[in-house]
Amino acid sequence: MNSINHSLIFIFISTFIFSGELITISGKPTTTTTNTTDFIRTSCNATLYPSLCINSLSSYASTVRHDPRQLAHAAISVSADRASAASAFVSRLSANSSKSLSSRDAGAVKDCVETMKDSVDKLRNSVKEIEKILGRVGKREFAWCVSNVQTWVSAALTDENTCMDGLKSMNNKNNGAVLVRVGINKKVVEVVHTTSNALALVNHMGSPNY
Structure with a gap:
């Protein structure tokens, strides 16, 4: 019976991760100017x-242009989306996997679920906050x-590392x-x-900018 459970877990992990890779591949960057891509x-x-950064943000080139604030906004949005997918x-x-794990191991996974949800919330809050400075703002508000x-994204990063620890x-x-551990780590480390x-x-x- 345990071998059957292990096989089902493996199939679930492999299918989900492979699906995620297909999504990433299908979302290839659109054609943009060389200057914007270079930025x-x-x-x-x-x-x-840097490689992950370029691959995940190149599709936002037409929106980012040469604005570091737009680039940071896109980067946080990507992180929030991936954190949400990993949390799910x-x-x-x-x-x-609850039936095939000991109560201690199941507890570790449950704790990871909670920390990943917290990470998603903090990243979503960060997206909303950074949108306030995409227009013309003064130094104090900026x-x-x-x-x-910075505080929320740093805390989200801590949550993600706490999950894996x-x-x-x-x-x-x-x-x-x-x-289970290998499957979760593969998703969360990204x-x-x-x-x-x-x-x-x-x-x-x-x-x-003024």
Whole structure:
């Protein structure tokens, strides 16, 4: 019976992750001017994961143009969307694997569900906050909004890392637990990298335009 449960978990994880990859592939960047693409590429070089940054933001080139605030807004929006998808994945995996995990391992996954939901909320709040400075704003409002965004995105990043740290206590001798941990880590680590990139772009937005 356990082997059947493990097989079902593996199929669920593989199908969901593969589907996510298909979505990413199908959303290839639209044709944009070389200058705009170069701006995104140059900006992404300031992040820890430049390739991921460029791949995830190139499709926003026509909106971003040469505006670092628009680029930061796009980066946070991407992170929020991916965090939301990862959160849904963890929730479904938690429900599907509950019978094959020990109470301790199931608790670790449940904690991850909660921290990922918190991460999504903070990133969504960040998106709304940064939208306040996409127009013409003064220095005080700009500094206040940027500070709020930095705080929330940093906290979201902490939530995502907390999710993965909590899974380290799961039983390595239980194949079902290992499959669950590996599946969650694969989804969440990409969100961690995307959120890290978003935070770097927020930190490099510069001063407001008048």
